[in-house]
Amino acid sequence: MKIGVMGSGAVGSFFGSFLSEGGHDVTYIARGAHLDEMNKNGLTIRGEDEKRVIRQTFSEKVEDLTDCELILFCVKSGDTKEAAERMKEVIHESAYVLSLQNGVSNEEKLVEIFGQDRVLSAAVYVQAAVESPGIIQQSGSHKLVIGALQESGQELEKKFAELLNEAGIPTRISSQILLRKWKKYLWNLLFNPLSATTDRSVGQILDDPYLREIAWMIGLETIEVATRLGYPLSEEDLQVAFQNAEYARTHTTSMLQDIRKGKVTEADELVGYLTEKAEVHKISINALQTVYLLLKNKENAI
Known part of the structure; x- marks a missing residue:
């Protein structure tokens, strides 16, 4: 599947790396020194006992998400509206958006822009940080709990939970995600x-x-x-x-x-x-x- 990561900081880069290694075509949207380093030397994920280097598409252009079927939406809460509006101009109408953000207000903004049937949410459990540009340090366990925002999205949440689990991300579904x-x-x-x-x-x-x-x-x-x-x-x-x-x-x-x-x-x-x-x-x-x-x-x- 073609997947995008909108906001490739610690969380987006970490979870995106599993999808890259799982054989998916992942485009990471980032900026600044972090983007420069990833384009030069790849995305490095450092765990307690391992080091992984990801080499895929790293870009600052939202237009590079055009053909993505799923977007991991990981920008800071204050940037949600602006980033989502930029995305809406370029992504396909059938693309889905999975919020991996802090807080409980982002879903409201995303629904206003993309509609309730295209937005899913995730409660994220991970200890990760950008150690330096291009390098993510992660420790401890990690998992996602995801869910659609309406009952009609049950098949959709099941589909994406299976995709995430197959990529090595422990993922469960919640019928009460909010x-x-x-x-x-x-x-x-x-x-x-x-x-x-x-x-x-x-x-x-x-x-x-x-x-x-x-x-x-x-x-x-x-x-x-x-x-x-x-x-x-x-x-x-x-x-x-x-x-x-x-x-x-x-x-x-x-x-x-x-x-x-x-x-x-x-x-x-x-x-x-x-x-x-x-x-x-x-x-x-x-x-x-x-x-x-x-x-x-x-x-x-x-």
């Missing part, structure tokens, strides 16, 4: 903004009683908003999120990676969405808002 993504979103809100603000890894947050308490408070706020929106999260989900964090103790969150590289984070989109919904329903999220404001102060100093 609820699953809310649970992942909960994890992201617990650790991403706080780690970026305090320059701490997930494990350091877990071990610090004060930071751990702040994370717990953020979790309670998130649960209240999610429940009001029809996604029944509970304190049990919060406890599971903390338990899962134990397996990612050394993980440097994506927001902390951005701050350390002098880049703006996804905080406006990830935190902004919850803030917007909390305001509509008159729910206080003071803990998350305080961390967000401290993070914005840090971003402004970049």
Whole structure:
């Protein structure tokens, strides 16, 4: 199958590499030094015990996605609308878009542009980072949970789950993919903004009683908003999120990676969405808002 990766950072490059090695024709859309290095020396994936080099099509031209049947959509949340609109101008009307993004708001934007029947979503579980241009470092286990946004997409999600599994990507299907993504979103809100603000890894947050308490408070706020929106999260989900964090103790969150590289984070989109919904329903999220404001102060100093 001809497959595109729109936004070939850590996540897109890592999962795309399996599809390349699985015999699919993959086009990676990237930019800057990362693109230059991949065109020169290929895409390097470094795991705990292995090193793989991928040589396929690396480009900055969205037009190179024209003939793709499936697009792994991996751009940062703040770039979703612009990137999707550029894609719509060039990809075939029968092409499908699978979002591998953080947060729970991107699907709404993608549906507006491509229609509900062409958009699928994935909850992504991976510890990966761009170590340097052209080189992705990954550790620990990885998997995807995917799902269509409507019941009529059951055959479609099955088809793509089989494709991903055959390529060596552990993939399961969820009939409630947005609820699953809310649970992942909960994890992201617990650790991403706080780690970026305090320059701490997930494990350091877990071990610090004060930071751990702040994370717990953020979790309670998130649960209240999610429940009001029809996604029944509970304190049990919060406890599971903390338990899962134990397996990612050394993980440097994506927001902390951005701050350390002098880049703006996804905080406006990830935190902004919850803030917007909390305001509509008159729910206080003071803990998350305080961390967000401290993070914005840090971003402004970049």
